[in-house]
Amino acid sequence: MKKIIFFNLLIIIIIFLSFEFFLRFFNIISIQGYEKNSFYRENNIQYHPPNTLKKIMGKKMKTDNNGFRIPLKKFNYNNDLETILVLGDSVSFGIAVEEKKTFIGILRNKLEKNFYNASVSGHRIQDYAFLLKKYNEQFPQIKEFLIILCLNDILSESGLLNKEELDEKGKKNYFTKYFNKSFFIKINFYLREKSTVFNLAKAVGTQNVKRHYNYITPYYDDEFMLKSYEDNLKKMINYSNLNKINIKFVLLPYKYQIKKKCAPELMRPQNQIKKLFNKLNYPLFDFSQDFCDKDNNSKLILNFDPMHLSSSGHEFVSELLIKKGIIN
Numbered sequence: 001m002k003k004i005i006f007f008n009l010l011i012i013i014i015i016f017l018s019f020e021f022f023l024r025f026f027n028i029i030s031i032q033g034y035e036k037n038s039f040y041r042e043n044n045i046q047y048h049p050p051n052t053l054k055k056i057m058g059k060k061m062k063t064d065n066n067g068f069r070i071p072l073k074k075f076n077y078n079n080d081l082e083t084i085l086v087l088g089d090s091v092s093f094g095i096a097v098e099e100k101k102t103f104i105g106i107l108r109n110k111l112e113k114n115f116y117n118a119s120v121s122g123h124r125i126q127d128y129a130f131l132l133k134k135y136n137e138q139f140p141q142i143k144e145f146l147i148i149l150c151l152n153d154i155l156s157e158s159g160l161l162n163k164e165e166l167d168e169k170g171k172k173n174y175f176t177k178y179f180n181k182s183f184f185i186k187i188n189f190y191l192r193e194k195s196t197v198f199n200l201a202k203a204v205g206t207q208n209v210k211r212h213y214n215y216i217t218p219y220y221d222d223e224f225m226l227k228s229y230e231d232n233l234k235k236m237i238n239y240s241n242l243n244k245i246n247i248k249f250v251l252l253p254y255k256y257q258i259k260k261k262c263a264p265e266l267m268r269p270q271n272q273i274k275k276l277f278n279k280l281n282y283p284l285f286d287f288s289q290d291f292c293d294k295d296n297n298s299k300l301i302l303n304f305d306p307m308h309l310s311s312s313g314h315e316f317v318s319e320l321l322i323k324k325g326i327i328n
Helices: 002-025 103-110 125-138 182-194 196-205 208-221 223-242 255-259 268-279 288-293 311-323
Strands: 040-042 045-047 053-056 059-063 083-087 114-117 144-149 246-251
Touching: 045 125, 083 125, 103 114, 103 311, 125 144, 125 223, 208 223, 208 255, 208 268, 223 246, 223 268, 246 268, 255 288, 288 311
Parallel strands: 083 114, 083 144, 144 246
Antiparallel strands: 040 045, 053 059
8 A cells, every 4th residue: 555655656746747847848837936135125116136136937137236137148338329218017127038038138239229127026107106206316318218007007006025025914915815824925935936837727727817807907997096097197297398308108918908809898907098198198109909919919928927028029019119119
């Protein structure tokens, strides 16, 4: 009996390890999570530490002395070139994608411009309003800002949960809907950083792509949240006009919307955001339909991921930014 149990257990372990190897080798799903001290928080806004080298979602990430993402190999900005500063969250940061394959890395190689990637996971619309002023004062020579909007920017709390904050009393964020005990959150952190099998099972079992879309959509029926969104947009627009800064806003869709070819009933978030921009008489570049019209568009987003761009998605965004005259 003991031998039977032992051999059965051994077979299960071999199958598990083989499947783990298969998922990693073919890059079917990414390792999740990030190394300790990959972020710090100031004024309730998330930043990357300056001059650091960390792993985030299985990919190495390097920052300059401002905490902005830069290529891993020897890199220096050319101060004689025009600089564009990019604000955004984990999508424009380019998690799980090499820096040179992000749309910022691609544009840097295509165009004679500097790109400061100030994007950080968990950033929200109110953070952009604060950071616009902060970085304009820090870099007065920069007159062009590109802000990459995602649907979850409407959230009032950061979507990123730091390991260092797990034991804080009363902490509430996106994850508390599913894991309301720090013990279970710690298990989730550990497994998502170590096992692609766990990440696949979690993504499929919880219908990750659909779940994230369904979670965020009700916020666009909330008048208080929409008013807050509008107020922060107004702050940025007024500040840019006063200080003669050129801000361009780009909106990206969720994978669930792309899969459904931008079915009208799924586009309420985009429609609400467009109404706010129209009300403020300011242009918005919405890439949602471009994504939905693209052949093999499922490849534009990471496998089993609700919103983060794949290397193909980053390349597509770089093409759209140039084609639409947003960056030239």
